[in-house]
Amino acid sequence: MNPSKRSPWSLSLVLLAVASLATGCAASRREAYIQDKAAQHTYRKPIAEVWPQVRMLLKEKELPVREAQGGYEISTDWHMVGAPSTLGTNYVRYLVRGKQPTPAMCMVEIFKQNRTESGPGPVDATTGQRRELGTDTTNMVRDMEMEWELLQRVDPDAAKALRDEAEKTIK
Template sequence: MTLSKRSPWSLSLLLLAVASLAAGCAAARREAYLQEKATQHVYRQPIAEVWPQVRSFLKEKDLPLREAPGAYEISTDWHMVGAPSSLGTNYVRYLVRGKQPTPTMSSVEIFKQNRTEAGQGPVDPKTGERQQIGTDTTNLVRDMEMEWELMQRLAPEDAKALREDAEKSIK
């Protein structure tokens, strides 16, 4: 079919699809930008004032917490993500650290570690027993999504300004 024989609806649908794809890509880029900036955020409060809110934020997520005495550090126990499966069961745990670069400012880093316990493997023909596939654990990585969520809660005005900046600069 040549371009001149296509209906105006075909061209409209094509333009709509391209616009939707571009809008989706821009939204994903904005979200990535916000999360990255949240990892660099410095709260304008001492860590002693921020830390109780961090603890509350984690407790609301039903994460089992272990806090290091005398330090601004919380780790969680392994927490199952989703339902167990014969293909494997996924777990996650977090390490949260509070830092105080100056007496009136602080920052919070949230690290995430994933673990997958694989399901049972094939039956060993020699023994007749199922083989265990094993466990795969990743290293700690920054959880930018959770840090952005924390920033929105603890510094809503800063988060709002950052969102406005992202809306203006990423189209």
């Protein structure tokens, strides 16, 4: 099409697409900012007040928990994520640690570990049997999404202030 014969609508559509893309990118950056800040959050409450909310969050996610006696540490058993597949079955487990730098303040760290058990592999031409592809386990990483979820539950005012800060900071 000749540039002089372009419809004003085509320019509008291009501008709308660019604006939508920029908005989507900003929203992703805001979510990353929020999750990063949530991972660094110090609750202005004793760990004994926060810990029941940690237990409830894990229970609502139907994660089987094992709690360490005398401390603030919970680990979950491996929990299947999604349906089993011949391509591989995914599992996840969590480790949650509560820290109390002062009697009136605490921090909660939530770590996540993924595991994929691969399905049966190709048939070995020499033996005629299927080879197992094995298991792939990732290292534990902070689950900042779950930490953000916990912050919203335990301290909604701080969560709202953090969201407002992200809105102002990242445009």
